[in-house]
Amino acid sequence: MVIKYVISYGGPGSGKGTQCANIVQHFGYTHLSAGDLLRAEIKSGSENGTMIQNMIKEGKIVPSEVTIKLLQRAMQEDGNDKFLIDGFPRNEENRAAFEKVTGMEPAFVLFFDCPEEEMEKRLLSRNQGREDDNIETIRKRFKVFLESSLPVINHYDAKGKVRKIDAARPIEEVFESVKAIFGPKNEKS
Numbered sequence: 001m002v003i004k005y006v007i008s009y010g011g012p013g014s015g016k017g018t019q020c021a022n023i024v025q026h027f028g029y030t031h032l033s034a035g036d037l038l039r040a041e042i043k044s045g046s047e048n049g050t051m052i053q054n055m056i057k058e059g060k061i062v063p064s065e066v067t068i069k070l071l072q073r074a075m076q077e078d079g080n081d082k083f084l085i086d087g088f089p090r091n092e093e094n095r096a097a098f099e100k101v102t103g104m105e106p107a108f109v110l111f112f113d114c115p116e117e118e119m120e121k122r123l124l125s126r127n128q129g130r131e132d133d134n135i136e137t138i139r140k141r142f143k144v145f146l147e148s149s150l151p152v153i154n155h156y157d158a159k160g161k162v163r164k165i166d167a168a169r170p171i172e173e174v175f176e177s178v179k180a181i182f183g184p185k186n187e188k189s
């Protein structure tokens with residue numbers, strides 16, 4: 001089976017997860033949120049749980065071997081051949097390590113582009129009880145995004161793989177742009 005993956009990317013609060021839910025419905029991908037997998041790992045009481053929890057609280061990037069193991073396990077447990085990887089790779093080291101262990105590159109990268117002030121507003125009203133949705137951690141996450149995550153976008157942009165979307169519009173309008181990128185031939189019948 002030939003496996004393919006698409007990356008859903010953007011700053012904290014840009015709407016990656018929200019759009020992924022729509023993409024799953026329309027295009028039949030399996031959604032893998034790296035952040036969700038890490039939060040589930042904390043809840044499961046694994047030996048890495050405390051370390052992961054502390055890093056998320058500080059807005060830091062969890063060591064790639066931890067995140068990659070969780071992603072690989074989720075991909076293996078799922079029978080699908082197309083995955084939507086959300087919020088990973090967080091830095092160039094994550095990206096290189098994932099491409100090395102899987103031997104795969106993404107088909108393309110959706111980049112939900114959104115101004116910080118809009119992302120901040122969304123995060124402060126997300127109401128999911130997340131320990132990192134407070135103004136102090138949000139500022140740290142924005143800094144990490146600019147310094148560590150944007151270089152990943154530049155890497156994929158140089159390969160012609162980035163599909164940039166204006167994410168500062170209503171959810172439905174953003175999804176219209178997403179649909180245009182996947183194209184009608186990929187819709188679930």
Ligand SMILES: Nc1ncnc2c1ncn2[C@@H]1O[C@H](COP(=O)(O)OP(=O)(O)O)[C@@H](O)[C@H]1O
Nearest residue numbers: 012013014015016017018122125126169170171
């Ligand atoms: N286009 C949008 N306009 C307004 N609010 C949005 C939009 N997209 C998502 N949201 C809301 O903003 C918050 C963050 O969205 P989420 O999808 O969790 O972002 P991310 O996964 O990129 O951090 C959520 O409360 C979500 O309901």
Ligand SMILES: O=c1ccn([C@@H]2O[C@H](COP(=O)(O)OP(=O)(O)O)[C@@H](O)[C@H]2O)c(=O)[nH]1
Nearest residue numbers: 012013034035055056059060061062087088
């Ligand atoms: O590959 C990843 C994805 C997430 N995280 C951590 O999990 C947090 C939340 O990530 P998520 O994508 O869920 O949230 P977002 O910042 O996009 O709102 C990040 O700030 C990081 O601390 C990480 O270390 N590696």
Ligand SMILES: [Mg+2]
Nearest residue numbers: 016017035087
């Ligand atoms: Mg998310």
